[in-house]
Amino acid sequence: MNGKDVIIVTGADLAPEAVALLGDYELVFAGKKPQAAELAALARQHNPVGIIVRYGSVTAEVMDAAPALKVISKHGSGIDVIDQKAAAERGIAVRAAVGANAAAVAEHAWALILACAKSVPQLNARMRAGHWDKSVHKTIELNGRTLGIVGLGEIGRRVAVTGVAMGMRVIAFDPYAKTVPAGVTLVSELKQLYQAADVVSLHCPLTEENRGMLNRETLSWFKDGAILVNTARGGLIDEPALAEALDGKLYAAGLDSFAIEPMVVPHPFQQLPNVILSPHIGGVSDAAYVNMGVGAANNVLAVLQGSAAAV
Known part of the structure; x- marks a missing residue:
């Protein structure tokens, strides 16, 4: 010693x-x-x-x-x-x-948003398999669409500001936010955000009050064809309910955190072509x-x- x-x-x-x-x-x-x-x-x-x-x-x-x-x-x-x-x-x-790690997580959130909207992993896989899908595939254009931010801490604010720069209408829910970035509109209820947003990005801490906040009922409030991204905590989402919603209700999801980590294998998410997974790596940059x-x-x-x- x-x-x-x-x-x-x-x-x-x-x-x-x-x-x-x-x-x-x-x-x-x-x-x-x-x-x-x-x-x-x-x-x-x-x-x-x-x-x-x-x-x-x-x-x-x-x-x-x-x-x-x-x-x-x-x-x-x-x-x-x-x-x-x-x-x-x-x-x-x-x-x-x-x-x-605010900058790193915000960048990763946008990497997942864009990967979902532009089908980057799927098109890459198709190209490597010898396909050329130009005539049959359309990506989602985010300009003019609505981005919903849940939690306006340092990460959420960065994601929101980028959304404004991308030409999106940006709305946010955060009952504790004292100020909001230019171009961002606060909403008073989560249901209002879910119903209006084309992309929902989670940036709130996990508490006993919000555990499982995205469940069968709340996911049913989402727009048909919406995108969900979670770079916050996996416990915010009822994973079986999300798996169901990805079978027809939602367009795609990008997930960087999971209810149990490392993610339990096998997992239903592994079989869903419209979910993009990363191993809670958002905050791990150089x-x-x-x-x-x-x-x-x-x-x-x-x-x-x-x-x-x-x-």
Whole structure:
């Protein structure tokens, strides 16, 4: 032992810029797919003062295994993988690297929107199989169509502004939004958004209140032929209901997050030709990797140095 306080990283690596910031601490890496029991064992072994969460969940069991734990810092913005109630009860700070991957996720949302509207993966596959579908295929033109944004945080705002630039009518639902970008109209009800939008893009956090918010009833409110994109959290969607809606109701869906991750295989989505899948990769760009690591590290330092200053 080198006498340094320990910070556990629930992943196999961290950006060098973040590692440099944490030079006064010993970093212990939990590996690519850490399970809660494994994290609890590591916590018992090292009694960390901080945990940086890349993959997996941090449960009450993990917290109880680390009496010295002062801060749990998310490598990104989605803190639903941390038991926030348990952390609050134990006086452990929970922090998120808000906005660190906003540009990356917004770009990926647009990659999925365009891939759905222009059938990019399908046409690529057809070309590779020797087909030339120019006379039989029409793509969807987004100019003049309505984009519905659910959640106007940093990611949603970026997606919305791009929609305006693409010539779309952009509407958004976010009861907490204090301002909206130019060219974006707030609506007061989700049903109103679903009924009006040709493309719906989800950018809200997952809470117990909105879990399964897209289900058989709410999907029935969508326009026939609409596109749905989810780069937020898989738990927002009732997946069997979406699979049904993709069989005739919706034109396509682009999904980057799933109810269970990694996605359970086999999965009904694998058999649907009009759904485009990616492995929760939206926030994992070259720049976001650094931004999230540095943001998570700075959040850890702010809490630990604040604690040290208070002693």
